[in-house]
Amino acid sequence: MSFIEFQNVKKIYGSKNEVEIRALDNASFSVEKGELAVILGASGAGKTTALNILGGMDSATEGEVIVDGKHVNELKAKDLVTYRRNDVGFVFQFYNLVPNLTALENVELAVQICRDSLDPATVLGKVGLAERTSNFPAQLSGGEQQRVAIARAIAKNPKLLLCDEPTGALDYNTGKQILQLLQDTCRKEHMTVIIITHNSALAPMADRVIRFRSGKVTEITKNASPIPVEKIEW
Template structure:
């Protein structure tokens, strides 16, 4: 059985008098330890399925299995525990606490979970052990994003979910952050899912799921992912 299985997931929103279908029968599976890219244009339904997979929203119907847990059947208390213990989130904007150092920002995440990793080792993993005593205002955008990755990874999650993690970064910094995410996947065995509208990034993935107009249009397994340093866009 696949590590993650999403089957016939539907999700709609009501905006005024209009019903917007965000996910219209979405189905795909992911294996443990894969680096996955969910690719599609803005408004395709990518963020909605990521939010459902991360336990931040519930689907209207369908089945979601993560490591043999049927999270689509979870109540609010179970979803809170799942988000806390099993999922790490990385967003386009870093959401760091400005009056805490890089190390203290990462430590925040380790206090809420039972199987947390060593903070110093996690900062070393993302290449920021020498910046751990700096405040966010003393860090570049790429460094702040790597702190946010360290914060998510320090929870030792089953899933690392990344919503346009390079969207606020320049080209070279974005590539460094993607390298950090891929290194985390390879070294830690964490299942990493990145959603993006940038088709070039898909070349570095083990699996590419293309979503458009609320439906999965294709799923491609990439036997030979290209190193990020060799990808141009």
């Protein structure tokens, strides 16, 4: 069994008397442990819905969602909280930092609730912010704030790192640096990383590329030799 098994998943919004919206329609894919997977698709293709279900923030209407042998779609509410705390790290387009806490305190806040967390200062050093630990978010650039958000997610020492358009609010060069950081994290920490994007030029950076359209997975390709982000132009 693969590290992630996402099989025949449907997500339907709307009650019996309302128009049904099928955000996911029998979507299936798998990801191996330690892989970097890129999920591609236009807006509304179902990418974020799939990510939210994988992360335990939303539930599937039908289908099977298994992460590291754990049936996520069968977890009770209390167990889902534990799963989100210990197994999953989230990185979003907007950084969601607490403005009145320093970079270090933002990371420390996340690790207080986890089992096997890493040292916050060490992780901030790994993402290139050793000199910025005592700065507040307003004193950091967008790229630096996103690095704090990534450090916060990594410091939880999660099995799975989920990134929803992590460079969407950043300029081209800063975005490339953030993607390189995520690629490096996957390789060095042997962490399973999933990145959602609408930018198909990023496909060569991934071990596995999963294409979504209209709630379905239309294509899955594997790259035998992923390319470093710094060598990709778009």
